Amino acid sequence: MTTMHYKGYEAVVEFDEDAEIFHGEVINMRDVITFQGTSAGELKQALADSVEDYLAFCKQRGEEPEKPFSGQFVVRTEPSVHKAVSSAARREGVSLNKWVTQALERAVSHKVA
Known part of the structure; x- marks a missing residue:
């Protein structure tokens, strides 16, 4: 493919x-x-x-064509997971968004490899 x-x-x-x-x-x-x-x-x-x-x-x-994915989506999780992820991001000195993005990139590249 x-x-x-x-x-x-x-x-x-x-x-x-x-x-x-x-x-x-x-x-x-x-x-x-x-x-x-x-x-x-x-x-x-x-x-x-x-x-x-x-x-x-x-x-x-007269319709707007669907655009390719924007790079934004909402994630809903348990408050305890939200707290743990937020703490992990702060420990690494990055934003929550950056931390989650890096975690997703690692997960995707691990699946591809």
């Missing part, structure tokens, strides 16, 4: 050996955008075309 990018949208691409075609899906949003192609050039164009079609469709309907 590989990733591609277009206008801030991130897609993952896989190869279907039986159909001998690459297919991809934009992953950094809730709406579904898919595309396919038989070569790298065709795949790049298909991603761009699919994103542009999505943007045009939203405009035609």
